[in-house]
Structures are given as C-alpha cells and as structure tokens.
Amino acid sequence: MPAHCAAYNCTVRRTIETRKRGITFHRFPRDYGRRRKWEVALRREGFAANDESVLCSNHFKPDEFDRAGQICRLRPDVIPSVFNFPAHLGKPKATRTTATSRQAMESLHTSQYAIKKEPQPNVDLDHNYSLPSSPSVLKARFSEAAARVLSLEKKKRNAQVRERRAKTTITALLKVLREKNLLTEDLCESLKIYSDSIWAGRSTSEVQTPKNRRTHR
Structure with a gap:
C-alpha cells in the first residue's frame, strides 16, 4: 500500500508518477520534541504521528533539503511550514505563556505520549507474559533458556x-x-x-x- 502525505488536505501519494516529478517523502522525527513540533505544524486536531507517518516534500522550503548525496534528506531541526490551510485553520494568535505553564504543557504531552506508547495486554493469553513479536528473537530466547536448563542439570549431576x-x-x-x-x-x-x-x-x-x-x- 503506497504511503500518503499526512498534511491537511494533501492527496499526494508515493507512486511512480510522484517519483518522476521529484517528490520525496520524509518520516516524522523519532525524537518526541521534534515530532511534536511537526504535529503542531499540521494543525490537524487529534492527529498523532506514528513510525510510518510521512510528509511529502511539497511542505518544505527548497533550502531545507540536503541534496549533496544520492538521497534527498531534510536538514536537521527543519519544521514543515508550506501548507494551504483553509480560513478556519489559519495561524493561531500567539499567547503569552509563563515558564510554569510551559512546563505543565510539556509534562502533559509527555504523559500522553507515554500512554500512547504503552503496550496493551493480550486478553487471549492466560498469563500476561511479554513475548517478542519476531520469531527469530523468540527462537533465540528459547535456545538460551534450553542451554540454561542443560547447564543446571549438568551442575546438578556433578554435585x-x-x-x-x-x-x-x-x-x-x-x-x-x-x-x-x-x-x-x-x-x-x-x-x-x-x-x-x-x-x-x-x-x-x-x-x-x-x-x-x-x-x-
């Protein structure tokens, strides 16, 4: 399934045609602070980016790209700013905030982010064990546990x-x-x-x- 831009009212999708037009797609930053700035810049109420969310290059200024290599990358600390918002999503008026209010907002955002990231228990399991999703990791853990059992049995026999x-x-x-x-x-x-x-x-x-x-x- 091709990726689509997360910007408001943007219909650009990752296709062969958009690639020919030179449009690139960029994932949201992994750093929470930078990702939050991108989310605020979109002005989409209730939107929370995930690890697969992307923005197309149409929402960044030309000088915000690093095209030195073969891959087009965004420069550090760039925030998307090129949008075509309707009137009701116009730029909000700046409000005066104190250090206390800023700290409270940051704590609230951090708590909300932690809640979103908290894994949900699987009610289908008899016990709430944390199992790896990757079969290779699960196999490695099983081999490690089996080796541990053999080691303990050997120590018992020696004793x-x-x-x-x-x-x-x-x-x-x-x-x-x-x-x-x-x-x-x-x-x-x-x-x-x-x-x-x-x-x-x-x-x-x-x-x-x-x-x-x-x-x-």
Whole structure:
C-alpha cells in the first residue's frame, strides 16, 4: 500500500508518477520534541504521528533539503511550514505563556505520549507474559533458556557425583577408624547418618572406643 502525505488536505501519494516529478517523502522525527513540533505544524486536531507517518516534500522550503548525496534528506531541526490551510485553520494568535505553564504543557504531552506508547495486554493469553513479536528473537530466547536448563542439570549431576565420592571416602575412613578402635562415642553420635552402611548390624555400644577399652582392662 503506497504511503500518503499526512498534511491537511494533501492527496499526494508515493507512486511512480510522484517519483518522476521529484517528490520525496520524509518520516516524522523519532525524537518526541521534534515530532511534536511537526504535529503542531499540521494543525490537524487529534492527529498523532506514528513510525510510518510521512510528509511529502511539497511542505518544505527548497533550502531545507540536503541534496549533496544520492538521497534527498531534510536538514536537521527543519519544521514543515508550506501548507494551504483553509480560513478556519489559519495561524493561531500567539499567547503569552509563563515558564510554569510551559512546563505543565510539556509534562502533559509527555504523559500522553507515554500512554500512547504503552503496550496493551493480550486478553487471549492466560498469563500476561511479554513475548517478542519476531520469531527469530523468540527462537533465540528459547535456545538460551534450553542451554540454561542443560547447564543446571549438568551442575546438578556433578554435585551428585561429588556427594557420592565424599560419602565413599568418609565410609572408608570410618571403616579404618573402626578397625583400629579409634572411634569415640561423640564421633559415633555425630556420624549416625552413616551407621547403616558402616556398622551393618553392629550396634554403637559394640564399638571399642577408648573409654570402652579402659573399661575392658
């Protein structure tokens, strides 16, 4: 669908014919302050430009273009000023504004702009998750999450291996201590968690601790 000029009562559209006539089209500035100046210059009540809105070159003065390169560009900070307004859209009279009123108006415009840009929730979704619209971005996020899951699973397996090795080492050491009758009652109490695998049916009272050895003597 060809782009059309957003100016009041302007019917110029982006076609092969307009290109032959040398008419160019220019998007509204991304900067909010400059875009707002363009919107005010159009004098279209309730009009708010979007990222696709354009003005044709008929609404700019010849010296406001930079034609040095192959692409015709507007010079920085240019504001459209060539329009054919009807009488009721004549230039409004200048009104005296104070610093406070200007600040209030700027705050109001900023708030309105933020409201327009605020994304609307999708009521068709069970949860209000923010999903990217681009399939490539969504695929990249999925791959990143999958890699994260694999990394966590690997860390979990490594931790389990280390835990088994530690238990094996402790079991072997306790076996040596038991054979040499070097276990104390306090140590046995602290290591009850390993009693099933270490004593194999042998009660703690049967362990010959230093205290028991003195008793037997």
